[in-house]
Amino acid sequence: MLRKDIVVALALTLLLTLIPGCAGTGNSTEYGNHVGNLAYDFTLKDMDGNTVTLSSLVGQPVMVNFWDTT
Numbered sequence: 001m002l003r004k005d006i007v008v009a010l011a012l013t014l015l016l017t018l019i020p021g022c023a024g025t026g027n028s029t030e031y032g033n034h035v036g037n038l039a040y041d042f043t044l045k046d047m048d049g050n051t052v053t054l055s056s057l058v059g060q061p062v063m064v065n066f067w068d069t070t
Contacts (some may be wrong), residue, residue: 039054040054041054041055042054043055
């Protein structure tokens, strides 16, 4: 009987430890440069002088190329 109680206690501990880490919400609100994080929103001018905001391009592929000539 004691062995069964220990096995049940260990199983419950394992489940309670692992399940919260596996439950993703599917919509990350964390910003940063890691896979799965959202990019910080920013606004720049394009080559024609038009203002473009990153959030206005949701759902489209975006390549950002920062360069400088000094």
